[in-house]
Amino acid sequence: MGLFDIFKKKKVDQENQSAEVEQQTTPESALSESEKQVTDADQNQPAEKSANVAATDQQNQPVAKDAADTRVSATADHDEAKHEPAEVVAENSKDEHDGDQSVATDHNQNQGQKQDQNEDQHQDKQSNQDVYDRGLKQSRNGFAERFNRFLANFRSVDENFFEELEDTLIGADLGFDLAIQISNQVREAVKVQNIKDKDQIRSLIIEQMVSQYEAQGQNEDQTMHFAPAGQPTVILFVGVNGVGKTTTVGKLASTYKKDGKKVLLAAADTFRAGAVKQLQEWGNRANVPVVAGPEKADPASVVYTAVERAKEEHYDVLFVDTAGRLQNNVNLMQELSKINRVVKKVLPDAPQEVLLVLDATTGQNALQQAKLFQDSSDVTGIVLTKMDGTAKGGIVFAIRDSLHLPVKWIGFGEKATDLSVFSAEDFVYGMFKDLV
Numbered sequence: 001m002g003l004f005d006i007f008k009k010k011k012v013d014q015e016n017q018s019a020e021v022e023q024q025t026t027p028e029s030a031l032s033e034s035e036k037q038v039t040d041a042d043q044n045q046p047a048e049k050s051a052n053v054a055a056t057d058q059q060n061q062p063v064a065k066d067a068a069d070t071r072v073s074a075t076a077d078h079d080e081a082k083h084e085p086a087e088v089v090a091e092n093s094k095d096e097h098d099g100d101q102s103v104a105t106d107h108n109q110n111q112g113q114k115q116d117q118n119e120d121q122h123q124d125k126q127s128n129q130d131v132y133d134r135g136l137k138q139s140r141n142g143f144a145e146r147f148n149r150f151l152a153n154f155r156s157v158d159e160n161f162f163e164e165l166e167d168t169l170i171g172a173d174l175g176f177d178l179a180i181q182i183s184n185q186v187r188e189a190v191k192v193q194n195i196k197d198k199d200q201i202r203s204l205i206i207e208q209m210v211s212q213y214e215a216q217g218q219n220e221d222q223t224m225h226f227a228p229a230g231q232p233t234v235i236l237f238v239g240v241n242g243v244g245k246t247t248t249v250g251k252l253a254s255t256y257k258k259d260g261k262k263v264l265l266a267a268a269d270t271f272r273a274g275a276v277k278q279l280q281e282w283g284n285r286a287n288v289p290v291v292a293g294p295e296k297a298d299p300a301s302v303v304y305t306a307v308e309r310a311k312e313e314h315y316d317v318l319f320v321d322t323a324g325r326l327q328n329n330v331n332l333m334q335e336l337s338k339i340n341r342v343v344k345k346v347l348p349d350a351p352q353e354v355l356l357v358l359d360a361t362t363g364q365n366a367l368q369q370a371k372l373f374q375d376s377s378d379v380t381g382i383v384l385t386k387m388d389g390t391a392k393g394g395i396v397f398a399i400r401d402s403l404h405l406p407v408k409w410i411g412f413g414e415k416a417t418d419l420s421v422f423s424a425e426d427f428v429y430g431m432f433k434d435l436v
């Protein structure tokens, strides 16, 4: 199933769900007059009360499970790619039993666990979507407003229409090249399908955007990479100042720590006064240690100490927060490559990830920054922060189109729990659900 089909299915599912909720929360309206009388008389319960009970029950359904849980389990999903899946472990322990009965009991337990897991996954899926829906509110509304304004002027599919479409897409931060590509595809599809109607046009444009986005991501590896068991995984965070590197390190430290990992942080941003303290505060909150040097210490020496400690003391993950600003970009890039070399001296296969942090609110500037870092360090993925603070959101499309780097994490706020594993499905749905 393509991404647009998944989007449409989600939309239908959610509409059905909302209809069900409406029916359950207003049972009175669903009953005929005579049924109502029987129910009221027999059960001797005021109709208003039963409606309230139904509404309360609905609230008690664990639909919107705690967002923090969602993120931790999402991280666990990532880890599963590299570690033995829980199911395999369960199978192995089953083999160790002799008697048929204990196997059967184990089997039943496994079945039960599997069912629980499926239910949990379903709930996680729903609450993950909730997180995206909330975090993308500004972008969704901003895009819808732009898009509806453009369609309000719709008369016919002529050159003017395509020019306005391109302006609309550029205005939403998709970037010039992508806007032209999508416009050309819409032009082609309009011709082939002989589309004239406004609603069909609306749906077609969203479909083309989603399809184009999907097609360009075919070869992206969105998973997080980890070192083999027994060795620390080193993850470097790079990006210009103020984009949210320290905050992201803090959020991820908290996520991985909750997930049972032994986490260490390295404060290699020794340039900005206050950066070390800021990281230490995150470390305290997440209850993970922070390796820091004296003020204005050589960042590479802080990193060296941290990597050695991570190795000696068997840490699972070391997050390295780097500086976003030096006297100039050349110095910054030189420093990053020195940090890289120092890491490799202790652990030749590290760092496993170099995550470039980009601020979604800076739009096309973020892409310029990305190109700078991409040219000089081996960036493996993007963390897109402050998605909650932009009314555009098209930057996600532009990143894929012009950088071909996977967005691995997405930030929706300043709290430790405001970071999610990036999901294209949840993103696309959160962006366009009001438009199709």
Ligand SMILES: Nc1nc2c(ncn2[C@@H]2O[C@H](COP(=O)(O)OP(=O)(O)OP(=O)(O)O)[C@@H](O)[C@H]2O)c(=O)[nH]1
Residues within 6 Å of the ligand: 239, 240, 241, 242, 243, 244, 245, 246, 247, 248, 269, 272, 275, 322, 323, 324, 325, 385, 386, 387, 388, 389, 411, 412, 413, 414, 418
């Ligand atoms: N709304 C919102 N704010 C964020 C998010 N991520 C980070 N911030 C805020 O962005 C500001 C800058 O974040 P930092 O983590 O200090 O950025 P940095 O990249 O480490 O900055 P330097 O140390 O100067 O390089 C802080 O006020 C954060 O709280 C996010 O996802 N949403």
